Amino acid sequence: MSRVASRKDRVPRGSVKGPGMMLSKGLKRKREEEEEEGKEALAVDTWWLDPGHPAVAQAPPAVASSSLFDLSVLKLHHSLRQSEPDLRHLVLVVNTLRRIQASMAPTAALPPVPSPPTAPGIADNLLASSDAALSASMASLLEDLSHIEGLSQAPQPLVDEGPPGRPTGGAPPSLGALDLLGPATGCLLDDGLEGLFEDIDTSMYDSELWAPASEGHKSSPEDGPGKEEAPELDEAELDYLMDVLVGTQALERPSGPGR
Amino acid sequence: MTTFRKHSSSSFNFAVNFSLVADVISTVEFSHSGDLLATGDKGGRVVIFQREQENKSRPHSRGEYNVYSTFQSHEPEFDYLKSLEIEEKINKIRWLPQQGAARFLLSTNDKTIKLWKISERDKRAEGYNLKDEDGRLRDPLRITALRVPILKPMDLMVEASPRRVFANAHTYHINSISVNSDHETYLSADDLRINLWHLEITDRSFNIVDIKPANMEELTEVITAAEFHPHQCNVLVYSSSKGTIRLCDMRSSALCDRHSKFFEEPEDPSSRSFFSEIISSVSDVKFSHSGRYMMTRDYLSVKVWDLNMESRPVETHQVHEYLRSKLCSLYENDCIFDKFECCWNGSDSAIMTGSYNNFFRMFDRTTWRDVTLEASRENSKPRASLKPRRVCAGGKRKKDEVSVDSLDFSKKILHTAWHPVENIIAVAATNNLYIFQDKAN
Numbered sequence: 001m002s003r004v005a006s007r008k009d010r011v012p013r014g015s016v017k018g019p020g021m022m023l024s025k026g027l028k029r030k031r032e033e034e035e036e037e038g039k040e041a042l043a044v045d046t047w048w049l050d051p052g053h054p055a056v057a058q059a060p061p062a063v064a065s066s067s068l069f070d071l072s073v074l075k076l077h078h079s080l081r082q083s084e085p086d087l088r089h090l091v092l093v094v095n096t097l098r099r100i101q102a103s104m105a106p107t108a109a110l111p112p113v114p115s116p117p118t119a120p121g122i123a124d125n126l127l128a129s130s131d132a133a134l135s136a137s138m139a140s141l142l143e144d145l146s147h148i149e150g151l152s153q154a155p156q157p158l159v160d161e162g163p164p165g166r167p168t169g170g171a172p173p174s175l176g177a178l179d180l181l182g183p184a185t186g187c188l189l190d191d192g193l194e195g196l197f198e199d200i201d202t203s204m205y206d207s208e209l210w211a212p213a214s215e216g217h218k219s220s221p222e223d224g225p226g227k228e229e230a231p232e233l234d235e236a237e238l239d240y241l242m243d244v245l246v247g248t249q250a251l252e253r254p255s256g257p258g259r
Numbered sequence: 260m261t262t263f264r265k266h267s268s269s270s271f272n273f274a275v276n277f278s279l280v281a282d283v284i285s286t287v288e289f290s291h292s293g294d295l296l297a298t299g300d301k302g303g304r305v306v307i308f309q310r311e312q313e314n315k316s317r318p319h320s321r322g323e324y325n326v327y328s329t330f331q332s333h334e335p336e337f338d339y340l341k342s343l344e345i346e347e348k349i350n351k352i353r354w355l356p357q358q359g360a361a362r363f364l365l366s367t368n369d370k371t372i373k374l375w376k377i378s379e380r381d382k383r384a385e386g387y388n389l390k391d392e393d394g395r396l397r398d399p400l401r402i403t404a405l406r407v408p409i410l411k412p413m414d415l416m417v418e419a420s421p422r423r424v425f426a427n428a429h430t431y432h433i434n435s436i437s438v439n440s441d442h443e444t445y446l447s448a449d450d451l452r453i454n455l456w457h458l459e460i461t462d463r464s465f466n467i468v469d470i471k472p473a474n475m476e477e478l479t480e481v482i483t484a485a486e487f488h489p490h491q492c493n494v495l496v497y498s499s500s501k502g503t504i505r506l507c508d509m510r511s512s513a514l515c516d517r518h519s520k521f522f523e524e525p526e527d528p529s530s531r532s533f534f535s536e537i538i539s540s541v542s543d544v545k546f547s548h549s550g551r552y553m554m555t556r557d558y559l560s561v562k563v564w565d566l567n568m569e570s571r572p573v574e575t576h577q578v579h580e581y582l583r584s585k586l587c588s589l590y591e592n593d594c595i596f597d598k599f600e601c602c603w604n605g606s607d608s609a610i611m612t613g614s615y616n617n618f619f620r621m622f623d624r625t626t627w628r629d630v631t632l633e634a635s636r637e638n639s640k641p642r643a644s645l646k647p648r649r650v651c652a653g654g655k656r657k658k659d660e661v662s663v664d665s666l667d668f669s670k671k672i673l674h675t676a677w678h679p680v681e682n683i684i685a686v687a688a689t690n691n692l693y694i695f696q697d698k699a700n
Contacts, residue, residue, distance in 0.1 A: 068533065071591060084343050087431055087450040088481045088500050089596055092537050095479060096590075099533055 069104060072097040277636070277693040278308070278326070284687035286674055290354040290362065293678040296324055296685055297364055298692055299349025303333035305366055305419070307377065308694075322683070324694050328377055330419035333368040345370050351436050353445070355458075363422070365445060369432040372447055374423035374458065382410045428454050428464045435485045441492040448485035453497060453515075467515045468497060468507065483598075484544045491550065498555060502539030506566065522564055524571045534586045534595065542598035547607040548679075554610055556601040559583060561612050561622065576622045576629065579614045581652035581663050594668050605680045613672025616661065617688045618648060634672060634686045634693040645695065 072093055079090045282300035289296050296308040309327035336345040346369055355363040361378040386408040390396050431449035438445045446467070447454050453468035468485075472478055481500045488494035493509045504522040507515035526535060538558035546553045547563075552573070555562050559580060562572035578599075582589060589595040594615075601612040613619045614631070622629045631648045651660040674687040682697030 068587070068590075075593075084341070084432075087478075088483060088540070091478060091481050091500055092540060092596065095536050096533055099536075103533075 066104070069097070069100045072100060277691060278324075279691055281690065283690050284674060284692060285348050285350060286352050287676040287685050287687050287692070288352045288354060288364075289676050289678055289685065290364075291356050291679060293680055293683070295327065295354070295362065296676070296694070297352045297354065297366075298685075298687065299332065299352050299366055300690070301346075301348045303331055303335070303347030303349060303368065305330055305332045305349065305352065305364075305375070307417075308692075322696060328417040328419055330375070332366045332373060332375065332421075333371065336370075350433055353436050353438050355438055356442055358442075365436055365438065367433050367436050367447065370426070370429055372425040372433070372436060372456075373421050374425075375419050376422045377417060377419050380416045380418060381413060383413045384408045385411050423458065423461050425456055425461050425464070428456075434483060435497075437485060437487040437495070439487045439492050440490055444492075446485060446487060446495060448482050448497060450481040453482065453485050453495070455509075465513070467495075467509060467513070469514070469516060483541050486544055486546055486553075489546050489548060489550045496544055496546070496553060498541035498544040500540040501536060502541055502557060504541065504544060504553070504555060504564070520566070520569050522569045522572075524562070530583070532586065534590060537590070537595050538586065543600040545601060545603060547603050548605060549607055552607065554601055554603065556599050556612055558595060558597075558599075561601050561610060563610070563624070574624065576610070576620075578612055578620050579618075579650070581650055585663070589668075592668065594671075597671055597673065599671075599673050600675060602675055602677045604677045604682070609677075611675050611677060611684060613675055613686070615668050615671050616666040617670040617672060618650075619672045619675060619686055632695075634688045634691070635670075636691070 075093045076090070076097060079085045079093060282302040282304065284298050284300050286299040287296070288298075294310045296310075298306050298308075300306070305328075306326060307328045308324035311323050311325060313322065332349060333347040335347045337343070338345055348368055349366050350368060352364055352366045355365070355374075357363075361376050364375050364377070366373055366375060385392070386406050388397075388402060388405055388408075389399075425447070429447065429449045429452070431451050433447055433449050435448040436445060443459075444455055444457050447456065447464075448468075451469065451471040452466055454464040455467050456464045468482070470480065470482060479501075483498045483500055485495060485497035488496075494506065495509070495515070496504055496506045498504045502523065505518035506520035506522070508519045509515060511517075511519060526539075541555045541557055543556040544553060551566060553564050553566060555564065555572075556578075559582060560578055561576045563574035563576075564572045586595060599613050601610060603610055608625050609621055609623050611619060611621045617633050617635045618631050619634060620629060620631050631650065632645045633648050649657070649660045650666070651657065651662045653663070656662050670688065672686055672688055676685045678684070684695050686693045686695065
């Protein structure tokens with residue numbers, strides 16, 4: 001009489017000790033809620049394969065893919081928040097995310113990543129690299145992704161990490177260069193340019209130096225008018241800013257030290 | 260002229276000496292003769308080890324490596340325009356071929372390459388006319404006679420001085436440097452560009468490869484490693500995050516955006532997954548000493564390519580195939596992005612690469628045998644043989660086997676180096692440097 005294999009026998013090797021065993025002993029899991037999803041994921045050791053793969057028939061791809069999708073989006077956010085993202089990591093995560101996105105909604109046309117309306121000349125003239133443009137493209141990709149169901153609870157890509165009450169979503173990367181103009185932005189504010197610069201993040205001049213969440217590259221001025229959390233610089237102000245920086249327009253106050 | 264050594268019958272029978280380096284080691288490289296071994300670390304420091312001369316009176320210390328020179332190569336910098344800190348971590352060290360008494364090496368961090376001269380001083384001059392022994396200037400009116408300074412022996416002092424600084428040529432992070440066989444030029448590669456430098460000229464470089472798209476939104480691929488051919492000074496290769504390798508010939512055009520050869524192995528449809536691209540990303544590419552082959556390292560394997568065949572590698576060696584079913588967890592903890600290096604032995608008959616749990620793997624290309632060894636202090640008594648390790652991928656674990664689930668993924672061996680001639684290997688395990696030698700010598 002052959003013994004019918006019981007469900008117990010099919011418990012995969014990987015799930016015996018729990019989800020933490022794959023990780024090195026010293027590392028903590030990033031989020032508690034991921035642990036639950038991780039448990040499910042590891043229990044079925046083929047779920048991460050493309051839906052086309054025959055083995056996936058056993059697995060619930062929609063549920064599993066969603067957790068992998070969320071994980072990838074988190075990684076993308078984390079990567080973009082770095083002051084200087086690791087380009088290889090970023091590119092690999094984005095490509096993986098696109099692959100997952102394609103498998104999750106194979107019938108829906110992938111929204112084409114729109115070219116963000118670039119602030120005139122600023123990105124080109126002030127930045128040695130196109131990091132701002134890259135961030136802008138990633139931001140618009142994330143915007144598209146945010147329309148996909150299940151992502152509504154994920155943080156908006158450009159939420160500020162600086163001091164509370166100081167939204168930096170609209171701060172253009174060029175403001176990094178403005179730091180060169182003077183030691184205290186307070187001086188510039190006094191002369192009626194306040195409205196223009198009110199969303200400069202002056203955390204650099206606050207007590208903690210080298211705040212890693214510098215606003216330099218993770219936000220873009222090209223966000224559509226639909227975004228509510230950040231006051232926008234309109235094109236006229238950006239033009240003015242641009243002129244100030246290239247020197248065609250003199251500042252309204254005499255040059256101070258550090259200019 | 261390389262000496263071809265036959266492996267002992269049991270292969271890879273190694274004794275050990277090891278050193279503790281203060282910071283996490285980020286690169287390891289033997290000099291061309293193998294008498295010097297350079298390490299770079301996360302703190303921007305370079306430590307050079309020298310092999311002791313064989314000494315009949317001290318037979319046990321034959322061939323041990325001891326610290327020869329230590330210097331600070333790179334300091335942390337701040338890029339004011341972008342408000343970014345530039346890490347001082349040494350990404351790569353490459354030795355120049357020796358031409359005189361002094362030794363030269365190139366070391367690089369993310370943005371700046373430096374040429375260092377390492378020279379010995381074992382004599383000093385005494386009896387100067389214009390200054391006394393303390394170095395203070397003598398009163399010229401008091402000098403009544405001239406004398407000839409004489410050279411006196413002193414304790415050996417090794418000095419490192421920066422001779423060239425090659426800066427401001429890379430927008431992205433430098434991942435590779437490679438000295439050309441002409442001994443006059445070298446290349447440096449970042450994520451999107453490769454530049455050609457002349458060793459004497461620091462204020463300009465030539466861009467020879469540029470894969471930056473006009474619109475950064477279209478960026479899907481980055482350069483991961485690059486190297487010059489060991490003999491043909493016009494040939495270089497570079498690998499990508501998509502698992503492809505391009506061979507370029509600088510004679511065909513000034514800008515090598517169009518490759519001469521394109522190496523890519525077609526994807527195996529049965530093992531396709533969301534992580535296929537990430538695990539195919541090439542983390543290291545190395546020409547064989549002969550120049551006929553090149554080796555690439557991706558996440559799970561090492562591949563040997565014949566330069567004359569672009570369609571697929573001639574050999575594929577599995578490093579840790581048991582990780583294939585764990586890719587999701589490794590993606591989650593970012594280990595899947597780890598960049599392992601690989602190296603050839605002097606005769607190109609064996610290759611070596613690192614893994615997790617302080618394991619490293621060696622593959623004998625002639626016998627097709629492979630072995631897993633461990634670099635750890637508990638398991639390495641000086642002059643004791645290393646015991647081969649085995650990983651149990653599933654099922655019943657045998658005695659002495661390590662189960663996949665108990666591997667320590669924080670103990671990764673990313674950097675290894677093989678002596679250019681002898682069976683001596685250097686293995687960097689976080690901040691420990693291990694040097695193993697074949698006892699069969």
